[in-house]
Amino acid sequence: MKRLLPLALLVALSAQAQSPLEPTGRWQHQPVGSAPTPPMGWSSWNAFRVDITEQKVLASAQVIVDSGLASAGYRSINVDDGWWLKRRTSDGRLLVRTGLFPSADLGAGKDSSLRPFTDRIHAMGLKAGLYTDIGRNACSQAYDADSPNLPEGTHAEREVGLMGFVEQDVKLFFGEWNFDYLKVDGCGLSSYGRDRPHVASGQYREYIPTIVEGSINQSDIEGTKKLYAGLKQALNKVRPANDYMLSVCLWGTVNVRSWGQDYGTLWRSSRDIWKGFAQMVHNFDTVATREFYAGPGRWNDPDMLEIGNGDFGDNHLLEARTHLGLWAIVSAPLMIGTDLSKASPAILGILKAPEVVAVNQDPAGHQGVLAYADSDRQILVKTLADGRKAVLLFNRTGSPAKFTLTAEHLKMDAASPIALRDAWARAEAGSFTGKREFELKPREALLFTAAGKHVLPRGYFVSERPGNVYVARDGIRALEQDPVVYRALASWSTTDNGGTRPAYAGWGGPRADSTPYDQALSIQREAFRHGIGVLADSRLQVQVAPGSQRFAAKVGVDDSTRGKAAAVSFEVWGDGRRLASTAPMKFNQAARELSADLRGVKLIELIARQHGADTTGPIVVTWGGARIE
Ligand code: GLA
Numbered sequence: 027m028k029r030l031l032p033l034a035l036l037v038a039l040s041a042q043a044q045s046p047l048e049p050t051g052r053w054q055h056q057p058v059g060s061a062p063t064p065p066m067g068w069s070s071w072n073a074f075r076v077d078i079t080e081q082k083v084l085a086s087a088q089v090i091v092d093s094g095l096a097s098a099g100y101r102s103i104n105v106d107d108g109w110w111l112k113r114r115t116s117d118g119r120l121l122v123r124t125g126l127f128p129s130a131d132l133g134a135g136k137d138s139s140l141r142p143f144t145d146r147i148h149a150m151g152l153k154a155g156l157y158t159d160i161g162r163n164a165c166s167q168a169y170d171a172d173s174p175n176l177p178e179g180t181h182a183e184r185e186v187g188l189m190g191f192v193e194q195d196v197k198l199f200f201g202e203w204n205f206d207y208l209k210v211d212g213c214g215l216s217s218y219g220r221d222r223p224h225v226a227s228g229q230y231r232e233y234i235p236t237i238v239e240g241s242i243n244q245s246d247i248e249g250t251k252k253l254y255a256g257l258k259q260a261l262n263k264v265r266p267a268n269d270y271m272l273s274v275c276l277w278g279t280v281n282v283r284s285w286g287q288d289y290g291t292l293w294r295s296s297r298d299i300w301k302g303f304a305q306m307v308h309n310f311d312t313v314a315t316r317e318f319y320a321g322p323g324r325w326n327d328p329d330m331l332e333i334g335n336g337d338f339g340d341n342h343l344l345e346a347r348t349h350l351g352l353w354a355i356v357s358a359p360l361m362i363g364t365d366l367s368k369a370s371p372a373i374l375g376i377l378k379a380p381e382v383v384a385v386n387q388d389p390a391g392h393q394g395v396l397a398y399a400d401s402d403r404q405i406l407v408k409t410l411a412d413g414r415k416a417v418l419l420f421n422r423t424g425s426p427a428k429f430t431l432t433a434e435h436l437k438m439d440a441a442s443p444i445a446l447r448d449a450w451a452r453a454e455a456g457s458f459t460g461k462r463e464f465e466l467k468p469r470e471a472l473l474f475t476a477a478g479k480h481v482l483p484r485g486y487f488v489s490e491r492p493g494n495v496y497v498a499r500d501g502i503r504a505l506e507q508d509p510v511v512y513r514a515l516a517s518w519s520t521t522d523n524g525g526t527r528p529a530y531a532g533w534g535g536p537r538a539d540s541t542p543y544d545q546a547l548s549i550q551r552e553a554f555r556h557g558i559g560v561l562a563d564s565r566l567q568v569q570v571a572p573g574s575q576r577f578a579a580k581v582g583v584d585d586s587t588r589g590k591a592a593a594v595s596f597e598v599w600g601d602g603r604r605l606a607s608t609a610p611m612k613f614n615q616a617a618r619e620l621s622a623d624l625r626g627v628k629l630i631e632l633i634a635r636q637h638g639a640d641t642t643g644p645i646v647v648t649w650g651g652a653r654i655e
Contacts, residue, residue: 046499047565049631051602054567055496057323058258059270059291063387064325065207065359067102067155068095072299072330072363076108076166076173080127080143082365089366089374091150098378099387100362102207102271103147104155107166108175111138112183118191120198123175140203148204155207155271156199159187160253161214163230168217171224181231187214188257196260200270209273210257210290212237215250216279237279239297245280254289273327273359278312284500284535287324292359299329299363301336303345303469307422310352314396314406315544318536318566320357321493322391327359334364334373346376347450348420348471354386354449355394355406355418355473357493381449382473385416392493394418395538397435403427405435409490415476416449421466429464434555437481437490444478485574485655487556489538494569500535501561501634501644534644536560541586547648549582549617554650559584562594562636562645567629570600570654574624577605579652580617581634587613588643595635596620596647600627610637617650624654 068086070078087103090096111123122138124131129142144154159165162185167176177184188195188210199205218225218233225232238244254274261270274290276282277297286293296312299305313326320326331349332338338346353360362377385408394408394416402423408416415436421427433440446455446462455474466472480486488495534542541547541559548554557579560566570577581596593610598620605622624630634647 047563047633047635049565049599049602049633050498051599051629051631053496053569053629054498055287055321055324057268057291058289059261059272060268060323061271061291061325062322063389063391064357065102065271065273065292065361066099066387067104067153067207067360068100068362068366069104069106069155069330070108071106072301072332072335073365076170076175078105078108078126078175080129082367084146086366087147087150087152089369090152093366093374093378095362095366095374095378096151098380098383100360100377101151102153102155102361104157104207104209104361106157106209107164107211108173109140109156110177110186112177112179113186113191115180115182118194120186120195126175140205144204153206154204155209156203156205157209157211158195158199159211159214160189160250160257161212161218161233162187162189163214163218163233165211165213165217167230168213168222168224185231189214189253192256193260193263196257196264200261200264206269207271207273209275210254211275212250212277212279215253237276239277239279242281247280247285250276250280251285251289258289283312283316283319283326284497284502286326287319291323292325292327294327294329296328299332301332301338303337306332306337306349306352310356313356313358313393314404315537316535317393317395317492317538318495318497320391320393321495322389325357325359326393328353328356330361330363331377332363333377334362334366334369340370340372343372343376344467345469346373348469350376350379350382351418351471351473352420354382355408355416357386357388357391357393357408360386379450381447381452381475385410385449385473385475388416390491390493392491395489395492396540399544403429405429405431407436409486410475413480416473417476418471418473419464419466420471421469424468426468427466429466430461431464432461433459433478433481436476436478437487437556438476438478439481442479444476446474446476449473449475482653482655485576485653486571488568488649488652488654489556489558492538495536496567497536498565498567498631499563501564502534534561536564536566541584541646541648543586543646545584545586547650548585549580549648549650550614551585552580552617552650554580554648556650557652558632558649560634560647560649562589562592562634562647564634564647566632568632568654570624570627570630574627574654576621576655577624577630577653578619578621578655580650581608581620582611582615582617582648582650583613584646584648587646589613589640589645590642592636592638592640592645594645594647595637596649597633597635598622599631599633600624601629605630617648
């Protein structure tokens with residue numbers, strides 16, 4: 027008994043230390059692989075689907091080198107779905123469809139190997155990427171049933187996905203074959219239920235879906251995470267130097283928009299892009315409000331580029347520029363998805379646009395933040411490493427549209443001149459004071475960099491540097507653990523602001539200068555142009571710029587909140603020490619000032635602690651004007 031007590035205490039204490047609401051005093055994001063700036067390259071899927079050959083891939087790779095796209099940063103050449111022949115049952119080794127990849131043919135009776143292919147790619151100064159699935163089977167086997175290039179043989183031979191073979195396959199891909207990048211899809215978890223024709227017909231083994239698109243309740247979030255955790259572990263063994271990239275392809279399901287950053291270098295936020303304008307805009311929308319989840323080494327992925335295809339082809343260069351501009355401002359991975367051997371100089375020129383690509387690749391890694399949005403127009407602002415801002419004006423509609431860009435959008439002083447530079451024209455574009463009007467063509471996006479005097483005499487708003495924030499707890503997980511509240515929340519969706527949007531399933535995370543659900547920040551009718559809106563029961567980690575002295579914010583329960591019963595207290599921690607806090611506060615209570623001395627502090631943690639459950643809905647809280655000076 028004497029020995030047991032301290033042990034029980036220890037267990038209790040360590041459980042407390044692990045509680046995601048408690049501060050840890052150290053930056054918790056551990057990068058998976060390495061991508062200090064958004065990954066760039068080319069992938070076979072949008073161009074060829076499963077109709078790929080080694081020759082087609084190499085032809086595009088050659089253009090990447092010859093056209094200067096490689097020097098512009100596009101270096102990863104990724105083979106998507108369609109490369110495999112079967113899994114050998116004797117030892118589980120994957121065999122390549124050598125008819126399509128002739129260099130993989132090592133001669134009769136011998137193994138196949140993609141090493142000659144990656145050697146060739148590496149000799150061109152490029153990186154090589156490959157595709158697989160976290161389940162037993164791939165997407166093509168479910169969705170490209172008529173293709174002659176699908177894996178062959180028995181059930182077991184056609185189970186080419188990672189499930190049950192993680193270590194072996196990772197060793198093969200990253201060790202023996204020397205790939206640098208792996209995209210891991212999730213159709214094996216979602217598309218092999220017994221109701222699917224390819225399963226009902228007996229062609230594939232049933233896998234009771236653990237990912238159900240559109241239904242977070244029927245999806246197994248923890249189980250899916252576990253599979254990707256196993257993959258991460260296997261990768262760490264084969265590539266201890268962390269010199270790889272891992273693309274998590276779960277199409278925004280299973281709440282991956284929130285946890286993707288802990289399991290991948292990049293993670294898909296939406297269903298597949300397509301060469302139509304509306305689909306591209308949809309994909310953009312799925313990352314445009316996820317600014318606090320991206321940063322150096324972790325990137326929201328709205329999917330590969332369609333530039334050169336369909337609505338973004340030679341007759342639609344304006345749309346092609348819009349597409350790249352949008353991907354640039356939200357720091358999205360830039361994976362070219364067109365057959366480059368057929369791409370015109372105009373398309374190549376757009377892809378290369380140095381000042382547009384520079385906005386995307388800015389080393390600070392801050393994703394652009396919405397500064398203005400209505401159903402037709404958006405303005406996004408991205409803080410650059412040198413203190414300038416990149417600003418994108420996007421006309422979503424099919425008609426011309428007028429825009430007013432203000433100093434306030436840029437968080438710049440309204441009485442001082444602001445100099446604009448056109449990122450496409452690569453030319454100065456005049457300066458303005460206070461505001462400037464623009465008229466945009468249908469579907470046009472203008473992209474500028476802006477230099478001016480910051481609205482704060484010193485320091486910055488936390489919402490301007492989202493790449494310095496790690497969402498350690500978004501306030502949603504707690505609700506998951508409370509079945510009553512969770513059920514209420516899962517069926518709840520917001521219709522504020524005109525549109526309907528699920529309150530859960532990867533939404534409802536913290537937002538810069540907005541509540542999690544798109545309303546303006548306000549505490550008992552005191553409005554805040556700047557700040558962070560987040561659900562209660564949350565903890566945000568914020569890296570502090572060296573030399574900073576002070577944190578300040580006005581905090582309280584936001585006027586938009588649904589949860590009106592429980593109270594929330596606010597805490598600011600610095601490097602693991604409590605610096606400031608408030609007493610519990612309720613809806614309709616005036617904002618309270620919270621400030622903390624930051625001298626010598628590297629990391630602050632902003633905790634909104636909820637006291638008691640609230641079945642009336644999630645509680646939205648506001649860190650009004652949160653700034654570091
Ligand atoms: C899924 C992915 C696509 C592509 C295909 C391949 O649909 O989302 O990007 O990889 O599978 O079959």
